[in-house]
Each structure stands twice: as structure tokens, then as C-alpha cells.
Amino acid sequence: MDLLRHLRYFVAVAEELHFGRAADRLHIAQSPLSQRIRALERELGADLFVRTTRQVRLTPVGGVLLVEARAVLDRVGQLDAAIEAARDTASATVRVGVSTDLPAATLASLVGVLADGAGDVRVDPVELAGPGQARELRDRHVDVGLVRWPAPAGLRHAAPIERPVGALIAQDDPLASAEEIELHELGALRPVVLPPWAAEPRTHDRTLRTCHALGYAPREVLTAEGPDFAAGLVLTRGAVALLDAPARTPAGTAWRPIAGGPLTTVAVVAWHAEERRPAVERVAGALHDALLASGSWTAGRPPSGTAPRPPRPADAF
């Protein structure tokens, strides 16, 4: 028998001393209620109520059971509350993806910020290979991450932030002696290293368009997903990699801003669109603020000014 349910029914009848009113309170019909009470009496081997045509009274055994039943039900209520509290704490552990775009050190500044706020939110860093976090966010392997703009469908995100794209060149390259790189000085023979088109089609296209517009028309386009492989291509192929400042400049290379800052990397702190835990949005907000406070990112806006030239002068698609 479901003892808890029978005890709840018993307490209702004992408090109302009326089967009809107790049934109303429990939102059930009177007849199943009577059957449950009889089943409980059989189970315990004692009558709990004296039923007359005019009234219902508790027997002495019923009186004892009422005290004990209330105590049991109270404890069960506390059980639910304890589980609820435990669940809240668990959900306040927010997994944040750490990648080449988002170094773990940045997360350290989050810990203090979150400890000052309301509630008990714990940040759990998750190491990710490569710069991309979109897939991990979509598959919910991490709760909060930094993704390149535009954020893929299925994610919600904070306002865009940006930082300049610069040129990674060999340390002993004559161009490295200047503080800034002019794109037209790179020369068409120097291969360019970009993120693979399949990984970041818009960044890839936009960067190439801008290079062409500013007088650098590379004959060869190489691709690298992260700064370390890009550095390898720079050193072995005499290439230039166009990327934002790496957290740590790879050995033998130098990173220089591009004159006039024509290219930026735009990113957003993102989380899953179906996320319901307030802690996740709080961590995302704190991360957005921490990235701006770190000085390496500024408030940005989606890149727009680099519309392509229509390939054909057609008036329709």
C-alpha cells in the first residue's frame, strides 16, 4: 500500500471529521476516500473512526495515529525542500568553455564577482580544443561560452564585443620592426593564413574582401584553426596570419596591429536558447563584463560596412 497517500487521506478526514468535506479538500470522490480509510484500518488492524449516521469521530487509536501521521508527513515535506535546495545548488554550477579565445585566467576574475552577488554560483571551467565553442554550447557540454559572431541558431547571447585583428609574422621579418602593418605592404606573393571557410565562412570571406580592398591580393590562401598552427605556417611558408592577438604569442613570431584597424573579430558570450537556470544568464553577464574589463575586448557591433560588390549587375536573383 502507498502508506504516505493513505496517511494524507486519514489526516484530512481526521481534521474535517466529515468524509464529504475531506473528499472535497483532497479533490477526489467520497467513495474512493472511504475505501482508502477502510484499507488503512485493515492494514493497521484497528478502527480509526467511529462512524454514525450523524457524525464521524476519531477512536483513541485514531487520535494517536493523527499525531504520528502529522509528524511523518512533516518530515516528508522537509525531504522535498531539502531535495529542492540540493537541486538549486547543483544547477548553480555553471560550466564555462575555455579555449584559445577565452583563456582560463579570464574566468578567475569571475569568481570574485559571482561570490559578491546573491546566491551560490560556482564556475566550472571546461577545456575545449580549438577556438570554437558553438558546437559544445549547442550540445550542452558547456553552459556558457564565447562564440564568434554571428552566433549560430539555437543560442542566445549578450551584446557583441570586438577586438582588432592583427598580423602574425615572423619575428625576424623586416615588417616586424614597424609598430603597425599596412596591408598593401604585404605583397601578393606572401600567402595569407585565415580560419577555414567551413569553420568561419563569414570571417574568412570578410577578411579576404578587406585585404583585396586595401591592396593586398594574396595569391595563396592557407587555413589554420588556432594560433599555434597559424604560427607554423607563418614560419615555414613565409605567410602572414590575420588573427586577433593570441593570449600568448607563439615562439619566433610577432603580432602587430593593422594600420587603421580595418578588421575586427566580433564575438558574443552565448548560452543555449532553452536554458532556464537564472545562474547561467548571470554567469554570462559577468563573463561579458569581465571580458570588457580585461581591456582586450571593447563593446562592438556586427561588422557591416564591407558589403560585397554584386557579382553580376542583375536586378533579381
Place this chain on the structure above:
Amino acid sequence: MDTADRIRKAFDAHGVRGSLHAIDLDARAEVAVGADRPMPLASVFKVALATAVWRAADRGELDLTERVEVGPRSGGPTGLGAMLDPAAVSVRDLGYLALALSDNGAADLLVDRLGLAAVQDVHDALGMRTTAARHACRDFSRTILEDTGTEDAAAAAAVLVADEERFRELRVRDAGQTNGGSARDQTRLLRALWQDEAAAPASCAAVRRLMGLQVWPHRIASGFADDAVLVAGKTGTLPGVRNEVGVVEGPGGLRVAIAVFLLAPTPAASMPHLDALIGTTARTAYDDLARRAADDGR
């Protein structure tokens, strides 16, 4: 790794959502990757449109040699769509322009003549259950301008580059809101055309000829650099949509109907690597069916 896995991997490596269906026209063998998923067809629907034209002629409802006055018409990058002055062209030559050059102006004159219901009749008659004709070519352009809030193609292209959300929600990229259908339905249509079942035999031959006259070599045909291989096809191209359906006839007599549909992650106008991807995946599927035909002693 089997053929379908290799094709799936190639789609993933290029960052596209792809589907492919290939069948041996003289056997039951097939290669299928997402082949039942409805995809936006873009100009691929012109194959069913041409089939509808020749079926109407079969029924005596249309004279293929009747001259159509070409006045104001739908725009577009090729053929009558791009030409400026009045002309008079026969119904069947409109069919030529619509299939061989993907001429939107010519195609819409045919749609105006027949109605989209006649195109849907072809889908229904041939059991193309996932395929729907909802748009004429002018509706492709109209919905793109509406969806981007712009008034001309260049402004729309600029909005699509800048605004990912609008690009993603273009109706022409949603199989449920534009002319949409599965790759499997398209090979069904090609089989019917190549087996003289889509219309009268002479009419099927006429549509096959027009597909064989297609001028674009950059998609399916790019996978078959061999003069002994004939490719008859029809492309479909819109922002973020790269398609082709066609029949490849090999030197040994093998005939393979192939449909490849790609949803590209950007609205870029020039994506030669995706054109080539259609060629290489079509080739992968063709080679697999060729091996199986050889195993069967054909």
C-alpha cells in the same frame, strides 16, 4: 567507411547541410544521404515546369510552336530575364531558355501560361510526395526583398551579408515556404523522364535534350572530367542555396540520376568550392553505383 558516410563527411567538412540521392536508372541500386528531407529547390523546379509544358502539349492544350510576346517580364541574371527589349519566342524555346540558361523571365512566362497548379500536377502524377510548387521565379526575388526589407538585389545582398538572422530566415531557404522537395523526389522525376514515363516519349526526349544543353559546367559536370561522360542537368542557385539535379551517362552505358542539394552557411555569391563539392559528391555516388553495376556483370 561506406559511400554515404564519405559523402556525409564531405558535407560536414564544408560546413553545409547537404542531401544527395543517386540511382542507377537501369537497376534498383541507390546512394542516399538525407535523401528524404525536403530542401529548397530554387531553379531546380524548372525541370518539373518544363515537364508540365510538354504534358500540356501532349494533351493538345498548348501549341509548342506558338509565339509568345515577351514584354515586361521577371528579371534575372540570364536570358530574357536580363534582356531589355520586346521579343517573340516560341513556347518550346522559352523552355530551352528556362532549362539551358536558367532564364527566370522565360520560366515565369511559362508559369503564367500554365499556372503553378500544372507544375504541382506533375509532382502528384509522378508520386513526388514531398515536393511542392509554391513560387514562380519572381516570387524568389519578391520574398528576398521582403525578407530583407530592401528594394533592389544589391541592397538585399548587403543586408544578407550583415544580418545573419535575416539570412537564416529567408523564405527561399525554407523548403516549407518555397518550392521545396526531397532529393529522392527529383531522381524519381529524372527516372520518369529518362524512361519515357513523365510524358509522351517524344516530349520526354525534348526535356532531356534541353537538360543536355545546359550551359553550366561547374557543379555535377565538374566531377566528371571526361568527354566520354555526358551530363544533362539543371542547377538551382539562390542566396545560401546550391543545387543540381541531373543524369550522368557513362561510357559503358551506365545511366545514373543524381540530385544534390546544399544549404550554404553564408549568402556569398561566389562559392566555387561548394560548386565543386556538388561535383565530387556526385562523382563519389556515381563511382559507387558503377562498381555495383560491374559486380552485377553489367
